[in-house]
Amino acid sequence: xxxxxxxxxxxxxxxSLAQNNTxxxxxxxxxxxxxxxxxxNVFAGASLPFGMAKAVADVSGQNTAGWSYDYSNVTGFSALxxxxxxxxxxxxxxxxxxxxxxAHDSVNGCxxxxxxxxxxxxxxxxxxAHPGYFSLGLVNGVDAxxxxxxxxxxxxxxxxxxxxxxxxxxxxxxxxxxRQNATIEVNPxxxxxxxxxxxxxxxxxGSYQSYFCADFKGASIRDTGIWVNxxxxxxxxxxxxxxxxxxxxxxxxxFVRFRKPSNGTIQARMGESFLSTDxxxxxxxxxxxxxxxxxxxxxxxxxxxxxxxxxxxxxGGVCDAMQKTFFTGIYRTMLSPQNYSGENPLWQSSEPYxxxxxxxxxxxxxxxxxxxxSQPDALxxxxxxxxxxxxxxxxxxxxxxxxCKGYSQGGSxxxxxxxxxxxxxxxxIDWNQAYRAVVNDAENEPFDWGVNGxxxxxxxxxxxxxxxxxxxxxxxxPAFHSVSRSLEYAYNDFCIAEMxxxxxxxxxxxxxxxxxxxxxxxxKPNQTSFYPNGTSTGNFTGFFQxxxxxxxWGFQSPFACSPLDTIFCSYSSNPTETFESSIWEYQFYVxxxxxxxxxxxxxxxxxxxxxxYLHESGLLxxxxxxxxxxxxxxxxxxxxxxxxxxxxxxxxxxFNSSVNGLPGNDDSxxxxxxxxxxxxxxxPVAGQNxxxxxxxxxxSVSYVHPITGKTATIRNVNFKAGDPDRIYVQSARxxxxxxxxxxxxxxxxxxxxxxELVLGDEEGDWGTGEGDLPPSLGAGRNYxxxxxx
Ligand SMILES: *[C@@H]1O[C@H](CO)[C@@H](O)[C@H](O)[C@H]1NC(C)=O
Ligand SMILES: *[C@@H]1O[C@H](CO)[C@@H](O)[C@H](O)[C@H]1NC(C)=O
Ligand SMILES: *[C@@H]1O[C@H](CO)[C@@H](O)[C@H](O)[C@H]1NC(C)=O
Ligand SMILES: *[C@@H]1O[C@H](CO)[C@@H](O)[C@H](O)[C@H]1NC(C)=O
Ligand SMILES: *[C@@H]1O[C@H](CO)[C@@H](O)[C@H](O)[C@H]1NC(C)=O
Ligand SMILES: *[C@@H]1O[C@H](CO)[C@@H](O)[C@H](O)[C@H]1NC(C)=O
Ligand SMILES: *[C@@H]1O[C@H](CO)[C@@H](O)[C@H](O)[C@H]1NC(C)=O
Ligand SMILES: *[C@@H]1O[C@H](CO)[C@@H](O)[C@H](O)[C@H]1NC(C)=O
Ligand SMILES: *[C@@H]1O[C@H](CO)[C@@H](O)[C@H](O)[C@H]1NC(C)=O
Ligand SMILES: *[C@@H]1O[C@H](CO)[C@@H](O)[C@H](O)[C@H]1NC(C)=O
Ligand SMILES: *[C@@H]1O[C@H](CO)[C@@H](O)[C@H](O)[C@H]1NC(C)=O
Ligand SMILES: *[C@@H]1O[C@H](CO)[C@@H](O)[C@H](O)[C@H]1NC(C)=O
Numbered sequence: 001x002x003x004x005x006x007x008x009x010x011x012x013x014x015x016s017l018a019q020n021n022t023x024x025x026x027x028x029x030x031x032x033x034x035x036x037x038x039x040x041n042v043f044a045g046a047s048l049p050f051g052m053a054k055a056v057a058d059v060s061g062q063n064t065a066g067w068s069y070d071y072s073n074v075t076g077f078s079a080l081x082x083x084x085x086x087x088x089x090x091x092x093x094x095x096x097x098x099x100x101x102x103a104h105d106s107v108n109g110c111x112x113x114x115x116x117x118x119x120x121x122x123x124x125x126x127x128x129a130h131p132g133y134f135s136l137g138l139v140n141g142v143d144a145x146x147x148x149x150x151x152x153x154x155x156x157x158x159x160x161x162x163x164x165x166x167x168x169x170x171x172x173x174x175x176x177x178x179r180q181n182a183t184i185e186v187n188p189x190x191x192x193x194x195x196x197x198x199x200x201x202x203x204x205x206g207s208y209q210s211y212f213c214a215d216f217k218g219a220s221i222r223d224t225g226i227w228v229n230x231x232x233x234x235x236x237x238x239x240x241x242x243x244x245x246x247x248x249x250x251x252x253x254x255f256v257r258f259r260k261p262s263n264g265t266i267q268a269r270m271g272e273s274f275l276s277t278d279x280x281x282x283x284x285x286x287x288x289x290x291x292x293x294x295x296x297x298x299x300x301x302x303x304x305x306x307x308x309x310x311x312x313x314x315x316g317g318v319c320d321a322m323q324k325t326f327f328t329g330i331y332r333t334m335l336s337p338q339n340y341s342g343e344n345p346l347w348q349s350s351e352p353y354x355x356x357x358x359x360x361x362x363x364x365x366x367x368x369x370x371x372x373x374s375q376p377d378a379l380x381x382x383x384x385x386x387x388x389x390x391x392x393x394x395x396x397x398x399x400x401x402x403x404c405k406g407y408s409q410g411g412s413x414x415x416x417x418x419x420x421x422x423x424x425x426x427x428x429i430d431w432n433q434a435y436r437a438v439v440n441d442a443e444n445e446p447f448d449w450g451v452n453g454x455x456x457x458x459x460x461x462x463x464x465x466x467x468x469x470x471x472x473x474x475x476x477x478p479a480f481h482s483v484s485r486s487l488e489y490a491y492n493d494f495c496i497a498e499m500x501x502x503x504x505x506x507x508x509x510x511x512x513x514x515x516x517x518x519x520x521x522x523x524k525p526n527q528t529s530f531y532p533n534g535t536s537t538g539n540f541t542g543f544f545q546x547x548x549x550x551x552x553w554g555f556q557s558p559f560a561c562s563p564l565d566t567i568f569c570s571y572s573s574n575p576t577e578t579f580e581s582s583i584w585e586y587q588f589y590v591x592x593x594x595x596x597x598x599x600x601x602x603x604x605x606x607x608x609x610x611x612x613y614l615h616e617s618g619l620l621x622x623x624x625x626x627x628x629x630x631x632x633x634x635x636x637x638x639x640x641x642x643x644x645x646x647x648x649x650x651x652x653x654x655f656n657s658s659v660n661g662l663p664g665n666d667d668s669x670x671x672x673x674x675x676x677x678x679x680x681x682x683x684p685v686a687g688q689n690x691x692x693x694x695x696x697x698x699x700s701v702s703y704v705h706p707i708t709g710k711t712a713t714i715r716n717v718n719f720k721a722g723d724p725d726r727i728y729v730q731s732a733r734x735x736x737x738x739x740x741x742x743x744x745x746x747x748x749x750x751x752x753x754x755x756e757l758v759l760g761d762e763e764g765d766w767g768t769g770e771g772d773l774p775p776s777l778g779a780g781r782n783y784x785x786x787x788x789x
Contacts, residue, residue, distance in 0.1 A: 026308040027301065029320075029327035031657060032129040035084070035671070037062075037069035038660035042332060043083035044069075045134040046148045048300055049307040049334040050354070050378055052343065053272055054081040055146040055153035056134055060119045063175050064089045067134075069127075069659040073119035074138060076171060077146065079153035079270050080210065082401065083335040084666025085358050087203035090401065092175030094197070094212045096268055098142050098157050099167040107234060107257070110167050112227040114251050118169075131308075131331060132300025142166075147297040149287035151280075151343070154296050155268040164260055165222055168268065170214060171253045172241060174199050179249075180207060181242040186254040188224045188237055191216050193254045194277045203358070203399060204406035205451055209345065211273045213281035217291055218266040219258035228252045267291055274343045274403065307334055307375065310706060316699025317721040324657040326679045326697070329672035333370050336668040337382055346403055351388035352381040359399035361409035362625050362667035364416045369684035370673035372424050373749050376707055380428050383421045386414050387430065390437035395452035405451035407571060410481065410579050411488025412441035412454050416687040419495030422502060423689040424746040435503055438496045442512065450477030454489055459549070465521040467549040468577060480575040482546050483522055483556065487589045490519045494592035494777075495687040516777070519590050522547055523600060529558035529584065537584065538613040542601060544587055546577040558583040562619040581626045584619045591629060591685055594636035595779035604637040611637075615646060622654050623664025628674050632683040635692045635774055640742040641728045641763035644694040647678050648727055651697065681714045681757070689745045690774050693767070695719075695727055695757050703749055710752025717758045729757045730764035742767030743774040 035042040041064040045056025056065075061072025066081045066089075076095025097118050103109030111118045126137035128145075135145035143158040159166060170193050172182040182197030194213040201208060225234040228241070229251050237254075244250040258266060269291065271284025288296055311330065313323060337354040344353040357363070371379040390396045396414035399406025415438040422431060441453050449455035455477045456466040466482040466489065497512035524545040529537040537559055546554035554577070561569035562582035569576045578586050588611070590597040598607045611633055614620050620627050631650065634642035654663040655675045662671050677683055680703075681696035693714075700715035720726040732739040733756045734748075744755065766772075773779070 026311060026327050027131060027305045029323045030131050030304070030308070030331040031324050031328050032131065032134070032331070033069060033127070033659050034325070034328045034657055035332070035662040035666050036065075036067060036659050039664060040660065040662035040666050040671075041065050041068070041084050041086070042662070042666045043067075043081050043335050044129055045081065046132050046146050046153070046300065047335055048132065048148060048150055048303050050337065050339040051148060052151050052338050052340055053079050053148040053153050054335070055079040055148050055155070055270070056081060057122070057136055057144065058092050058095055058175060060116055063092070066092050066175065071121075071124075073121045074136070075115035075119045077144060077155060078175075079148070079272055082202070082356050082358055082668070083332065084668050084670070085202065086665050086667075089175035090202040090358075091199075091210075093199060093210045094195070094270075095171050095173070096155070096214065096270065097169050097171065098144070099169070100141050100159055100163050101165055102167055102257070105165060107223065107225065107232050110169070110232060110255070112169065112232050112251065113230045115171055115173065130301075131304035133297055145293070147293060147300050149296060149299070150339070151272050151283040152287045153270040153272075154288055154291070154293055155270070156293050157266050157268065159261060159264050159266070161264065163264070165257055166219075166261070166266065167255055167257050168216060168266070169227070169253060169255045171251070172197055173251070176200070176202065177249050179241075179243075181240070182252075184226065184239050184252075184254045186224045186226065186237045186256065188221070191221045191224060191256045192281075193256065194281060195254075196277055199402070201402040201404035201406065204401055204404040206404040208402045208404055209274065211275065211277045211280040213271040213277060213284050215269045215284065216256060216258070216266060217269070218263070219261035222257040222259050224254070224256045226252070226254050267293065274340065275345050279343075304331070310704035311374065312702040312704070313698050314700040316716070316719045318698050321657040322652065322679070322697060325652065325655060325661065326676060328657070329655075329675040329679075330370075330374065332666055332672035333367055333669035333676070334375065334378075339381070341381075344403070347392040349388055349392065352385045353388065354382045354385040355400060355403060356668065357386070357397055357400045357406075358668050359406060359409055360413045360417060361398055362670040364413040364420075365625055365628050365670065365686050366673040366677055366684060367669045368417045369420055369686050370669075370676060372421065372426065372746070373703055374706070376426060376705075379421065380426045383418060383426065383429055383434070386417065387434050387437055390440065391433065394440075395446060396437050396441060397452060407450055408452065408477070409571060410484050411492045412438075413488065413492065414438075415441055415492040416495050419499055419687045420684075422499050423687070431499070431503060435499055435505070438499065439508070442493060442496055445475045447475045448477065449475040454485075455479065456482075456485070460489060460515075460518070463521070463549075463551075464515070464518045465547055468546040468554040469549065471549060478571065478575060480577060481579045483544050483577040483583060484579045484581070484586055486522055487519050487544070487586055490516050491589070491592055491687065493518070498687070513777075516592050519544075520596075520600070524553055527558070531559060531564070537617065537619065538610070540610050540613070544583050556583060558587070559619070563621045564618050580624055581621060582619060584614060585621065585626050585630065588614070588630050588633055589626065591687065593777040594633065594774070595776035598637055604639075607637045608634060608639060608642065615649075621664075622650055625667065625670055628683075629685070631678070632692045632694070635742050635767065636776065638768040638770075638773060639763070640692070640694065640767040643692065644727045644729070647694060648725060651675065651678060685774065688775065690743050691745070691748070692743050692774060693729075693732075693755070693757070695729060695759055705749055705752065708750050708752070710750065712749045712752050713754045715754060715756050717756050719759060726759045726761055728760050728763050729766045730760040731758045731766050732756060740766060740769060740772045742772055
C-alpha cells in the first residue's frame with residue numbers, strides 16, 4: 001500500500017466497492033499505517049500477533065510507537081515497541097543505523113554522535129506496510145525491509161550498485177534516551193554485536209534490563225569497533241557506559257563496517273531478550289537459523305491470517321475503505337498486550353506472562369471484551385498473567401509496561417477485566433485466586449496506590465466516597481481525581497459482587513453490591529452547570545460533585561476538563577477531581593445501575609436530552625475512552641435507535657482509514673476494538689454479560705467462535721448503505737424467533753446463532769419496552785436474566 005498523500009480524502013470520497021469478504025482475505029484489508037499520524041500513536045511496523053519483537057523505522061518526530069507518518073527523519077531501526085500509548089515514547093532499545101559509506105572511506109569520516117544528528121529522511125512513496133512487514137527507502141539510497149518472529153527481527157538492507165563499504169552502527173540507547181548503563185561487545189571475527197542495558201519504563205516506576213544480539217550476513221567484514229560521542233575506533237571491542245555526569249547523556253555503541261555486499265543486500269538479525277544476552281542470541285538462532293527473509297515474512301503473514309480468520313463481513317455495498325477501517329481496528333487489538341512468556345526475569349512461573357497493559361483504564365472497556373470473542377485463548381492467558389502478577393507481586397496492575405509498575409489512572413479496573421472473563425465463563429482460569437486478587441484491591445490499601453490497588457479505602461468504607469483532600473496515612477498516590485475514582489471504585493465493587501455471587505460468597509456479595517451504590521453519595525441534586533461566559537450548559541440541574549471529608553460539598557465546574565475548556569486534565573498536569581474528562585461526561589459512568597441513574601437525572605426524556613446535549617455541545621471527548629459508553633447509553637432509556645444514530649455521526653467522521661483516522665491515542669487497541677464492536681453492531685458493557693445491539697455498519701458481520709466453532713451472525717434486513725443509511729431497527733429475530741431485547745449475551749457467540757435486524761427509516765418500537773432494556777440494578781428487573789435465557 002502506498003501512502004503518498006493524506007488519505008483522509010481518499011477514505012471519505014474515493015469509495016471502491018468490496019466483494020464479500022471471508023477468512024484470509026481479511027488480511028488484505030489491514031493497513032498498519034492507519035492511526036500512525038496525529039496522535040493515534042499506533043505501531044506501524046512488523047510484529048506477530050501479541051509478539052514481543054516489533055521492528056520499525058524510528059523517527060525523530062512523534063515517535064511514541066517508533067514510527068509516525070509525520071515526514072520526520074529516520075533515527076534508526078529498533079525492534080521493541082508499544083502501540084497506541086500516550087506518555088513517553090516506549091522502548092526502541094538498541095537501534096541500528098546504516099550509512100552507505102563513511103567520508104574519506106575512513107572510520108573518522110563515519111557519523112557517530114546522537115541519533116538525531118545521524119537521522120535520514122525517507123523517500124516519499126517508499127513506505128510499504130502490512131501485518132508482519134514494513135519497508136521504506138532512505139534518501140541516502142539504503143532501502144530497508146523488516147519482518148519478525150516472536151523475539152527476533154530480521155532486516156534486509158538493500159544498497160545501490162555503487163556502495164563500497166557500508167557502516168552498521170548500534171546505539172546503546174532507546175527512544176526516550178533513558179539508558180542508565182549499558183554494555184556492548186563486538187566480535188571482530190563474526191561481526192556479532194551483543195550487549196545489555198538498563199532503561200526506564202515509559203509511564204511507570206523503576207527500571208528494566210534489556211538484552212540484544214545482532215548478527216549480519218551478506219558481506220565480509222572490513223573492520224569493527226566501538227564509538228563514544230562523535231568518535232569511533234577499531235582497537236577496542238568492548239564498552240561500558242553509565243548515565244554520564246551532570247546533564248550529559250553519553251552517546252555510545254559499537255559498529256561493523258563491511259566490504260561491498262556480494263549481491264547488494266546485507267541482512268541484520270536482531271535477537272531480543274529480557275533475560276540475558278545469551279538468551280537473546282539463542283532466540284535469534286532458534287527462531288531464524290536460516291536467514292530466509294521470505295520464509296520469516298510468510299510465516300508472520302500466516303500467523304496474522306489465522307488470527308484474522310473467523311470474522312466474515314458481507315459488505316452490502318459499503319466502501320472498501322470501511323472494511324479497511326474495520327479489519328485494521330481488529331488487527332490493532334493484537335499488538336499489545338504482548339506475550340513475554342518465557343522472558344520474565346522477575347519470577348519463575350509456568351503461567352503465561354503478558355506485558356504492556358497500557359493501560360487497563362483504557363482497554364478494560366472494549367479491548368479485552370473484543371478478545372473474549374475473537375481470541376479467547378489469548379484473553380485467558382492475559383487474565384492468567386494478571387492473576388500471576390498478583391500472586392508474585394501482591395497486586396493486580398492497572399498499568400504495566402516493561403516489567404515495571406505503571407501509573408494507575410482511576411479505579412482498580414483489572415477487577416473489571418477479571419469480572420468480565422468470569423461472567424463470560426472463560427476456561428482455564430483459577431477463579432479462587434482471581435477472587436482473592438480482586439478482593440485484595442477492594443479491601444487492602446497499598447502504600448503506593450499510585451501504581452496498584454486503590455487509595456482512600458478507609459474513607460471508601462466509612463463514608464462511601466473518596467473525599468477531596470482525604471485524610472489518608474496508609475498509602476500515597478495522586479490524591480485527586482476523587483470524583484472519577486469514586487465512580488470507578490463503585491463499578492469495580494459491582495464486578496467483584498458479581499464474582500462473589502457466582503462463587504457463593506454471599507456476605508461478600510451483599511457488601512460489594514452495597515458499595516457499588518456509592519456513586520449516589522457524590523450526586524448533588526441542585527448543582528447547575530455553566531460555560532465560563534455564564535451561559536448555562538443546557539439548563540440541566542443535578543451533577544456529581546466533589547465532597548469533603550466532613551460531608552459538605554466541594555466544587556468543580558461540571559464543564560471543567562471538557563474539550564471546550566482551555567485545560568486538559570491529565571494525570572499530572574492540571575490535576576482535578578476528574579481524570580482526563582469532565583464531570584459532564586463522568587455523570588453517565590454508572591454502568592451497573594443505569595435505571596437508577598436515569599431516575600436520578602429526571603427520567604428517560606430528561607436523560608436523553610442530557611445525553612444529546614453532551615454529544616452535540618462539544619462537551620464530549622470522542623477521542624478518549626470515557627466517551628465510549630455514552631454513545632450507546634440511549635439503550636437504557638429505551639431509545640436504541642438514538643445510539644445507532646449517534647454512532648453514525650462518529651464513524652467515519654472520526655474513525656476512518658486515513659493515517660490520522662483515529663480521534664485520539666489508540667491505547668493498545670482501545671479505539672480499534674471500540675470501532676470493531678460498533679461496526680459489528682455491538683457494544684460490550686465490560687464486566688457484565690451484556691452486549692448492546694445496533695445495526696452493523698455492513699450488511700452482516702459474522703464471528704466464528706475459535707473454540708466452539710459456532711457462528712454468530714448479525715444481519716441487517718432491508719439494509720441500505722449510502723446517504724442516508726438506513727439505521728433504525730424495527731424488529732428483530734434470533735434464529736427465526738422474534739427478539740425484542742436490545743441486547744444479547746455472550747452465549748450468542750459461544751453457541752452461535754443468527755440475529756436478524758429488520759431496518760427502517762425511522763425509529764421503531766424494537767428495544768423500547770421495559771422488559772427489552774439491558775439489565776440494571778434497581779430496575780425492578782431481574783439483574784440476571786441471562787441465567788434463564
Ligand atoms: C455476497 O453474499 C450475498 C449473500 O450471501 C450474495 O447474495 C451475493 O451474491 C454475494 N456477492 C458476491 C459478489 O459474491
Ligand atoms: C530531516 O533532515 C534534514 C536534513 O537531513 C533536515 O533539513 C530536516 O530539518 C530534518 N527534518 C526533521 C523533521 O527533523
Ligand atoms: C515528503 O512530503 C512531505 C509532505 O509533502 C514533505 O514535507 C517532505 O519534505 C517530503 N520529503 C522528501 C524527502 O521529499
Ligand atoms: C554510480 O557510479 C556511476 C559510475 O561512476 C555514476 O555514474 C553514478 O552516478 C553513480 N550512482 C550513484 C547513485 O551514486
Ligand atoms: C545500572 O543501572 C541500574 C539502575 O540504575 C543499577 O541498579 C545497576 O547497578 C547499574 N549497573 C552497573 C553495572 O552500574
Ligand atoms: C551486562 O553485560 C556485562 C558484560 O557481559 C555483564 O558484566 C553485566 O553483568 C550485564 N548486566 C546485566 C544487568 O546483566
Ligand atoms: C543476497 O544475499 C543475501 C544475504 O546473503 C541473501 O539472503 C539473499 O537471498 C541474496 N539475494 C539474492 C537476490 O541473491
Ligand atoms: C505466548 O507465548 C507462549 C510461550 O511461547 C506460548 O505458549 C503461548 O501460546 C503464547 N500465547 C499466545 C496467545 O500467542
Ligand atoms: C444546594 O443544596 C445544598 C444542600 O444540599 C444547600 O446547602 C445549598 O444552599 C443549595 N444551593 C442552592 C443554590 O440552592
Ligand atoms: C457562551 O459559550 C458557549 C460555548 O462556547 C456558547 O455556545 C454560547 O453561545 C456563549 N454565550 C454567550 C452569551 O456568548
Ligand atoms: C435555558 O433557560 C433559559 C431561561 O429560561 C432559556 O432562555 C434558554 O433558552 C434555555 N437554554 C436551553 C439550552 O434550553
Ligand atoms: C467542612 O470541610 C470543608 C473543607 O475542609 C471546610 O471548608 C468546611 O468549613 C467544613 N465545614 C464544617 C461544617 O465543618
